[in-house]
Amino acid sequence: MSTYTAPLKDMRFVLNELAGLSEVARLPGCEDATPDTVDAILEEAARFASGVLDPLNRSGDQEGSKWSDGEVRTPRGFRDAYRQFAEGGWNALPFEPDWGGQGLPKLVATPVDEMWTSANMSFSLCPLLTQGAVHALALRGSEKLQQTYIPKMVAGEWTGTMNLTEPQAGSDLALVKTKAVSHGDHYRISGQKIFITYGEHDLTKQIVHLVLARTPEAPEGTKGISLFVVPKFLVKADGSLGERNGARCASLEHKLGIHASPTAVMLYENAVGYLVGEENRGLETMFIMMNAARFGVGLEGVAIAERAFQRALAFAKERLQGRDLAAGGSPVPIIRHPDVRRMLMLMKSQTEAMRALAYVVAAALDFASRSANPEERKRNQAFVDLMIPIVKGWSTETGIEIASLGVQVHGGMGFVEETGAAQYLRDARITTIYEGTTGIQAMDLVGRKIAREGGVTAKAWLGELKSFDAELARSGNADIQSLRAQLAAGAQALGDCVQFIVAEKNPLTAFAGAVPFLKLAGMVAGGWQMARAALAAEKNLSKDKSFYEAKIATARFYGDHVLVQAPGLRDTVVKGSSGAMALSEDQFLAA
Numbered sequence: 001m002s003t004y005t006a007p008l009k010d011m012r013f014v015l016n017e018l019a020g021l022s023e024v025a026r027l028p029g030c031e032d033a034t035p036d037t038v039d040a041i042l043e044e045a046a047r048f049a050s051g052v053l054d055p056l057n058r059s060g061d062q063e064g065s066k067w068s069d070g071e072v073r074t075p076r077g078f079r080d081a082y083r084q085f086a087e088g089g090w091n092a093l094p095f096e097p098d099w100g101g102q103g104l105p106k107l108v109a110t111p112v113d114e115m116w117t118s119a120n121m122s123f124s125l126c127p128l129l130t131q132g133a134v135h136a137l138a139l140r141g142s143e144k145l146q147q148t149y150i151p152k153m154v155a156g157e158w159t160g161t162m163n164l165t166e167p168q169a170g171s172d173l174a175l176v177k178t179k180a181v182s183h184g185d186h187y188r189i190s191g192q193k194i195f196i197t198y199g200e201h202d203l204t205k206q207i208v209h210l211v212l213a214r215t216p217e218a219p220e221g222t223k224g225i226s227l228f229v230v231p232k233f234l235v236k237a238d239g240s241l242g243e244r245n246g247a248r249c250a251s252l253e254h255k256l257g258i259h260a261s262p263t264a265v266m267l268y269e270n271a272v273g274y275l276v277g278e279e280n281r282g283l284e285t286m287f288i289m290m291n292a293a294r295f296g297v298g299l300e301g302v303a304i305a306e307r308a309f310q311r312a313l314a315f316a317k318e319r320l321q322g323r324d325l326a327a328g329g330s331p332v333p334i335i336r337h338p339d340v341r342r343m344l345m346l347m348k349s350q351t352e353a354m355r356a357l358a359y360v361v362a363a364a365l366d367f368a369s370r371s372a373n374p375e376e377r378k379r380n381q382a383f384v385d386l387m388i389p390i391v392k393g394w395s396t397e398t399g400i401e402i403a404s405l406g407v408q409v410h411g412g413m414g415f416v417e418e419t420g421a422a423q424y425l426r427d428a429r430i431t432t433i434y435e436g437t438t439g440i441q442a443m444d445l446v447g448r449k450i451a452r453e454g455g456v457t458a459k460a461w462l463g464e465l466k467s468f469d470a471e472l473a474r475s476g477n478a479d480i481q482s483l484r485a486q487l488a489a490g491a492q493a494l495g496d497c498v499q500f501i502v503a504e505k506n507p508l509t510a511f512a513g514a515v516p517f518l519k520l521a522g523m524v525a526g527g528w529q530m531a532r533a534a535l536a537a538e539k540n541l542s543k544d545k546s547f548y549e550a551k552i553a554t555a556r557f558y559g560d561h562v563l564v565q566a567p568g569l570r571d572t573v574v575k576g577s578s579g580a581m582a583l584s585e586d587q588f589l590a591a
């Protein structure tokens with residue numbers, strides 16, 4: 001059995017060499033992110049992830065959360081782990097000091113969140129959802145709502161949920177039916193929500209539900225949806241908990257993965273709710289906070305890929321099968337076989353590429369929200385808006401592929417549950433579905449982020465890739481030159497697709513290739529970061545030869561095995577749409 005080891009060296013390398021931690025630490029409000037403090041946080045988080053969360057991952061998967069008579073019991077050990085998590089101040093890490101948070105930049109919270117998810121994805125979802133709910137309240141809640149709820153949620157005493165989905169309203173939230181009727185200083189909420197993560201649990205007494213609902217006179221569609229806070233227990237004037245509210249958990253879903261995370265069917269029966277922001281503008285608030293939530297799920301792709309890689313690596317060093325191709329002799333560890341090496345390199349190189357892109361986007365989020373320079377804020381926000389669907393869609397799709405490769409490295413032992421490799425694949429599978437499926441991310445990328453603005457931000461990024469090519473040209477390293485050629489071909493393919501999308505007037509044609517385009521964009525963005533990593537490694541080679549040599553070789557591998565696919569994806573985007581729409585609905589099955 002392998003235990004989770006935080007990849008601290010790679011995390012520090014990305015933070016310092018690629019994401020610009022020292023510049024982020026100069027932003028207003030980020031002064032505490034000194035190298036010593038960040039190091040101490042990473043070390044301590046790594047200890048908590050490996051020592052407390054990782055040991056509960058498998059048992060949590062086997063036991064699952066259990067529903068009985070409206071109450072939910074999380075698996076053994078989760079309550080104690082959550083208590084330690086809150087007491088250790090980890091829940092408060094990403095929040096503003098005004099609310100009792102530590103005010104650390106997103107860039108510092110990102111590797112920490114990655115560690116929680118690698119060690120125990122089911123556990124990590126609870127603080128992730130609380131972050132989302134706090135974010136919504138901080139954005140649009142009245143002062144009273146903020147004072148009542150946020151400090152306790154930041155401290156981890158109360159947790160939060162996001163209630164969007166209903167049986168008939170998934171990707172299409174225009175179909176939300178839950179009702180909200182005004183009643184003096186509050187509203188009465190009635191309806192059913194499904195798939196609500198940590199909708200009910202025993203980690204804390206209070207749960208703060210953020211619920212999308214419609215008032216009776218609201219217009220149809222997305223312009224008639226409002227957002228409400230619906231606490232499990234009503235809160236008295238002195239802040240203590242009062243009566244039970246009309247919100248209850250009818251059942252838990254039985255699902256493929258994340259068994260320890262309770263996915264609740266919630267019934268709201270005349271429950272007391274308080275409006276967040278203005279009536280009919282609930283979805284707008286949700287959209288504002290969506291970047292953070294989608295980024296968080298994208299990071300899950302990175303985290304689960306890292307964990308799957310570590311387990312596969314440990315297995316490949318132990319499992320004896322086959323002879324050495326050159327020397328023959330007795331059975332050797334399977335890591336000596338070229339095909340197993342290839343699989344491990346695919347896992348390692350893509351995980352490192354995804355991590356680098358995610359941290360670079362985290363730094364841009366910090367610049368977009370905190371820079372004193374309005375021009376810098378605007379430029380970073382445009383970059384973030386373009387990159388978020390890529391981080392979400394590409395990292396989660398690739399995370400699943402990596403978890404699947406992890407099973408393959410294990411052979412039959414990967415398919416049975418004993419080794420744990422199968423759990424990562426099962427857990428990873430949800431990441432491309434919730435918080436907007438890959439199809440929805442890709443349509444956002446192609447439609448809102450590229451076509452709508454005539455490709456301005458995408459073209460600015462392509463321009464950056466071009467200038468970077470000149471920088472790469474100065475390296476005398478053969479591996480870097482090989483990667484440079486692949487990256488140039490990838491950027492060309494991406495540019496061709498951007499032209500195609502901007503020129504295409506028929507949305508059916510553009511959307512038929514949206515997911516391949518998203519994958520191409522992720523592949524190239526990852527290649528860009530791997531090339532930056534290779535240049536930084538070349539510069540630092542004498543400081544830590546083994547690590548930096550491996551970085552350059554891994555970057556080259558990414559070029560030859562991953563980036564090389566870019567021109568093929570371009571052809572799919574540009575030529576493949578007619579094929580996607582060619583059959584009539586009746587022609588799909590010739591029975």
Ligand SMILES: Cc1cc2nc3c(=O)[nH]c(=O)nc-3n(C[C@H](O)[C@H](O)[C@H](O)COP(=O)(O)OP(=O)(O)OC[C@H]3O[C@@H](n4cnc5c(N)ncnc54)[C@H](O)[C@@H]3O)c2cc1C
Pocket residue numbers: 162163164165169170171172194195196197198255263430433434435436437438439440443
């Ligand atoms: C374990 C789990 C946890 C979850 N947690 C939460 C939570 O905490 N809160 C919450 O509110 N929800 C939650 N969800 C719900 C989740 O966000 C939805 O499942 C997701 O948004 C997809 O909606 P759907 O399941 O109705 O699929 P559908 O919307 O029915 O989609 C089915 C397929 O059709 C495609 N599709 C749909 N519309 C379009 C379109 N316009 N164009 C192209 N393709 C389209 C989709 O990409 C998908 O492939 C959770 C779900 C699960 C399974």
